[in-house]
Amino acid sequence: MAGLLKWARGAVKRAPSPPRVYPIVKFPLISTSEKVEEENFGIERYYPTRIGEVLSSRYQVVGKLGFGNSSTVWLARDLQAHRHVAVKIFTNDSKDTDEIAIYKHLSRGNTSSLGYRYIRTAMDSFELVSRGLKHPCLVHEPLWDSLRTILERSGRDRLTEELLRINLQRLFLALDFLHMDRKLIHTGCYHDSLSFHIKSDNILHLIEDTSILGAFEEAEFSQPSPRKNAADREIYISRMLDMPKSIGEPVLCDFGNAADGTKVNNYDAYPDVYRCPEVMFGFPWSYSADIWNVGAMIWDIFEGKHLVSGQDPKKGRYMTRAHLRELISIIGPPPLELIKRGRRSAEWFDENGKWLEPDENQPDRLPLLASSSLEAVEENLDGKDKEMFLNFVKSMLQWEPEKRKTARELLHDPWLRRSQK
């Protein structure tokens, strides 16, 4: 009987759709002298995707969603499952096969846990080959704008307090799953110009109103996006998805550089202003480094500016000493215990934990800044709201990693829970 039911279910399964035929139509042509999107990162590294192309005998590309340093991302129609998907096609030099392994690892966790809903998952993976070189590919749920793009679209530079809470609640659920269930730290290695930390670009939104996917496909079909003809390919301008009827839940993305939390991680990680004290001082970092990262990111999306600049007035660029003295000004000096643990502490502190001020022998040092506080640099809230918000932020921006609250503890924070009226 069970076999018969299975057969019946299979028999009524829809046959794969035939690929849509893309007629040769006119499209706005971009001058060959203009550099377009991924061309700025070295075009020969990218797979020469064409709109209308069927990938892996299953996914027909219907438009370009975006690009990054290591991939292009395309909206595709899954001809077998009769739905839209996002296909991320990695460059031929990418180390992002790690990302595929990480998605496999993520899917082996407790997928019924709440946090799993708030991380980007992979539905499939395959490989393309172009000019003899491999391009790993991941298939994801199509997602809507990132937090950063939402702010840009709305012409604002900061989220409302309520939106901030909603996003952070989901983010901490995602991090709790990542840290506790999967033993992963979101941000691992850090390359000079690339940053893979938790940031507003890495928080995208689920699409509940799927009509925007059909509208995207039709818009590309009837009014093809501008493109440039290059020797072996067409280079397209990405198309934005329309505004959905309502914005779906936020999901955390970009796990390609996640670090194994069960190992001792002692290498340089996190880009400049998001870097936690343990990385600056040079001792091992763990899950709590992500928490510091979130504390610093909150400033970007709620205050409309970085918490610190890290700009060294004498060197004219980011320097750890400039970062440290800004932090000292707003959260006070680091405890002696922490200074003693740091491999690099002697560069900035004496053996009693006192900041090394400039003197005749070392005039190039930076003097400490005037003392300020998080209260003084927070500009949006007043009274009780401000007090509760700052207590919440301070529980993340603790010099000592052990004193930072975990993602799970932060979910119980009184300021964060205030929205659940």
Ligand SMILES: Nc1ncnc2c1ncn2[C@@H]1O[C@H](COP(=O)(O)OP(=O)(O)OP(=O)(O)O)[C@@H](O)[C@H]1O
């Ligand atoms: N699932 C998705 N749905 C819709 N758009 C997406 C999706 N994934 C990525 N994008 C779009 O594609 C862009 C590039 O994606 P992503 O940041 O993952 O690429 P990347 O090559 O890993 O970037 P980088 O290496 O520069 O951080 C994103 O900014 C986003 O606009």
